[in-house]
Amino acid sequence: MKTINEMKLSFPSKSRNEAFARAAVAAFIAALDPTVSELSDLKTAVSEAVTNCIVHGYRRTSGTVYLTGKITEDNRVIIKIRDKGVGIADVKQAMEPLFTTAPEEERAGLGFAVMQSFCDRVRVSSKPERGTTVTLEKQIGHE
Amino acid sequence: MKTEFQNGVLTAYLDGEIDHDSAAKIRAHVDASVQSLKPKLLCLDFSRVGFMDSSGVGLVMGRYRMMKLLGGMLRVINIPDSVYRVFAMSGLEGLGVLR
Numbered sequence: 001m002k003t004i005n006e007m008k009l010s011f012p013s014k015s016r017n018e019a020f021a022r023a024a025v026a027a028f029i030a031a032l033d034p035t036v037s038e039l040s041d042l043k044t045a046v047s048e049a050v051t052n053c054i055v056h057g058y059r060r061t062s063g064t065v066y067l068t069g070k071i072t073e074d075n076r077v078i079i080k081i082r083d084k085g086v087g088i089a090d091v092k093q094a095m096e097p098l099f100t101t102a103p104e105e106e107r108a109g110l111g112f113a114v115m116q117s118f119c120d121r122v123r124v125s126s127k128p129e130r131g132t133t134v135t136l137e138k139q140i141g142h143e
Numbered sequence: 144m145k146t147e148f149q150n151g152v153l154t155a156y157l158d159g160e161i162d163h164d165s166a167a168k169i170r171a172h173v174d175a176s177v178q179s180l181k182p183k184l185l186c187l188d189f190s191r192v193g194f195m196d197s198s199g200v201g202l203v204m205g206r207y208r209m210m211k212l213l214g215g216m217l218r219v220i221n222i223p224d225s226v227y228r229v230f231a232m233s234g235l236e237g238l239g240v241l242r
Contacts, residue, residue: 015162015163015164015167016164018162018163018164019160019162019164022194036225037225040194040225043194044194044195044196044229047162047194047196048196048197051162051163051196051198054163055163097232098234105201106166106170106201106202106204106205107197107198107201108197108198108200108201108204108233110197110200110229110232110233111197113197113232114196114197114229114232117232
C-alpha cells in the first residue's frame with residue numbers, strides 16, 4: 001500500500017521525552033481525524049515502547065531513541081521505535097504479561113500487553129547488545 | 144498535585160498525564176505525605192487524569208503494597224474510561240481498590 005506521509009524523529013533517552021514522543025505521534029496522525037479512543041490507544045502504545053527504550057534498552061546508560069512514522073493510503077499508521085541498547089535475549093518471554101526486569105522501579109510488566117491490546121499489530125525484533133525495534137500498526141477509521 | 148487530609152483519610156488529586164516520568168514525581172510526593180501523616184486510607188483521585196500508560200499500574204500497585212505494610216488501605220477513585228482500560232488489563236480489579 002502506498003505511503004502518503006512519513007516522518008522521522010530522534011531524541012535522547014530522557015524520560016521527559018516520553019510525553020514529547022506521544023504528542024508528536026498524535027500530531028502526525030491528526031490529519032486522519034482519529035476518534036478519541038484511537039488517538040488514546042496509539043499514544044499509550046507509543047508511550048510504552050518509548051519507555052521500554054529508556055528503562056530497559058538504555059538502562060543505566062543514555063542513548064538515542066529513533067522513531068519513524070508512516071501513513072498509508074488506506075489510513076494505516078505504522079510507527080517504528082528503535083533503540084541501540086542492550087537488546088532482548090528472549091523476546092517471547094519479554095512479551096509475557098507481568099514479566100519485568102525492573103520490579104524495583106515499580107514496572108508492572110504490562111508494556112507489550114498494552115501495545116498488543118491497543119494496536120492491530122505489534123512486531124518486535126531484537127539482538128542482544130545491538131538494540132530493539134518495535135513496530136506498531138494501527139488502522140484509523142474502522143471503529 | 145493537591146492533597147487533602149481529613150479524619151485519617153489522605154486524598155491525592157492526580158492530574159495531567161501519568162507516564163514513567165511523572166509517576167516517579169507523584170510517587171515521591173504521595174509517599175512523603177503518607178510517611179508524615181500516616182493515614183488509615185489513601186485515596187488516589189484520578190478524575191483529572193487525561194492519559195495513563197502502564198506506569199500508572201506500577202504506581203498503584205506500589206502504593207497498595209505500601210499501605211498494606213503500614214496496616215492501611217488504598218482506594219483509587221473517579222477513574223476516567225480511557226484510563227480504566229489500562230487498569231482492566233492489570234489484575235488490579237481483583238484487589239478491590241478500584242472504584
